[in-house]
Amino acid sequence: MSNTGSSTGNSTAFDPVKTADVGRQVILQEQKALGELAAMLDGDFSRAVEAVLACRGRVAVTGMGKSGHVARKIAATLASTGTPAYFLHPAEAGHGDLGMVTTRDLILALSNSGETKELLNVLDFANRHNVPVVAVTSRRGSVLGRMASIVLELPKTGEAKPLECAPTTTTTMSLALGDALAMAVLHVRGFTEEQFHEFHPHGALGRRLALAGEIMAPQDKLPLVAEDTPFQNFVYVMSSKGFGCTGVVDAEGRLVGIVTDGDLRRLMDTLNATKDGKDRDLMSLKACEVMTRDPLTALESEPASRIFATMHRKKVTCIFIVRDGKPVGLLHVHDEEKS
Missing domain, CATH: 3.10.580.10 (CBS-domain)
Structure with missing residues (x-):
C-alpha cells in the first residue's frame, strides 16, 4: 500500500507536460483576474486611500482562513511603508481582542463571500463605535458589503481550475489590492527610501538602502x-x-x-x-x-x-x-x- 500522499481522490499518472500546463493555466487565469481588477479600480479605491490617509490611529486588517493569511501580509506591508497597522484575528476578536481597536482606527476587512460569520462581531463593534470599515469582497450586497463604509469589489472570476473551489484567484486579487492600496498611500505621502530603511534595516533590502x-x-x-x-x-x-x-x-x-x-x-x-x-x-x-x-x-x-x-x-x-x-x-x- 502506497504511503506517498494523503489524497483520497482518484490519482492520475504523472505527466510532466500536462502538469506544467495545469500550472500555466492557473497563472494565466490569475493574470486575467488581475487585469479585470485593475480595470475596476474607481472612486471607491480613491476613497479607501483617503480613509487610510485620514486614519489617526492604526489600520486593523482582518480576515478568516486564507483571507486571514492575506490580511496578515497586507498589515505587514502597510506597517513597513509608513502606515501603522496590525492583524486582527476575527475569532480572537470576539474573545477580547476587540479591545485593541480604538475609535481612531480604521478596519480593513477581507472576505470573498462577505458572509464570514467570525467577522460579524468585528463589524458590529465597528458600527457601534463609529469605526470606519473598508471591505474587500466580491459581493457588494453581502453582510460585509452592506455594513462597510467603503467597498472594494473584486471581479467575479472564479477560482483556479481544476477544482474551482480552493481560494486561489480571489486571494491573489485581495493581496494585489492590498499592495495597490499601500503603494497608493505611500505615493501620496511621499514616503522615501530613507524612511523605508528606518522600518527595514536588515537583510539584503536593508543593506541596499543603508547609508x-x-x-x-x-x-x-x-x-x-x-x-x-x-x-x-x-x-x-x-x-x-x-x-x-x-x-x-x-x-x-x-x-x-x-x-x-x-x-x-x-x-x-x-x-x-x-x-x-x-x-x-x-x-x-x-x-x-x-x-x-x-x-x-x-x-x-x-x-x-x-x-x-x-x-x-x-x-x-x-x-x-x-x-x-x-x-x-x-x-x-x-x-x-x-x-
Whole structure:
C-alpha cells in the first residue's frame, strides 16, 4: 500500500507536460483576474486611500482562513511603508481582542463571500463605535458589503481550475489590492527610501538602502599612511589591512591620495618598460610619489547604493568615507555583496 500522499481522490499518472500546463493555466487565469481588477479600480479605491490617509490611529486588517493569511501580509506591508497597522484575528476578536481597536482606527476587512460569520462581531463593534470599515469582497450586497463604509469589489472570476473551489484567484486579487492600496498611500505621502530603511534595516533590502556610515569599515581598521611613508612600509599597511588600497594623509590628517594594488602593478610595468627604470631603487619611493591625488570620496550620510554605483561606473574597488576631508571609514566593492 502506497504511503506517498494523503489524497483520497482518484490519482492520475504523472505527466510532466500536462502538469506544467495545469500550472500555466492557473497563472494565466490569475493574470486575467488581475487585469479585470485593475480595470475596476474607481472612486471607491480613491476613497479607501483617503480613509487610510485620514486614519489617526492604526489600520486593523482582518480576515478568516486564507483571507486571514492575506490580511496578515497586507498589515505587514502597510506597517513597513509608513502606515501603522496590525492583524486582527476575527475569532480572537470576539474573545477580547476587540479591545485593541480604538475609535481612531480604521478596519480593513477581507472576505470573498462577505458572509464570514467570525467577522460579524468585528463589524458590529465597528458600527457601534463609529469605526470606519473598508471591505474587500466580491459581493457588494453581502453582510460585509452592506455594513462597510467603503467597498472594494473584486471581479467575479472564479477560482483556479481544476477544482474551482480552493481560494486561489480571489486571494491573489485581495493581496494585489492590498499592495495597490499601500503603494497608493505611500505615493501620496511621499514616503522615501530613507524612511523605508528606518522600518527595514536588515537583510539584503536593508543593506541596499543603508547609508555609508552604517556599513563602512570603521576608522580604526583603515589603511592609512603619511605622505613620506617609504615604499616597503605603505605596501605592508596595504597588505595587512586587506582592502587592496591605502589612503595617504597629510600632516593634518586630511586625505590627499590613494594607492591601490592596480597602482603598484602599473608602477612595476612602467619600471620594467623603461631603460632607466631598471636602475631605479623601488624601495626609495615614498607614498606621495606613487599615490593618485584627489581620490574619489563620499560622505557618511550618502546612500551606500549610490556609492557602489559610482564604484562600478568609475571602475574603482574602494572609496574612503570622509568627514571634513579626513577619512573616517571605507567602503569596498565587496561590501555590496554582503547581506
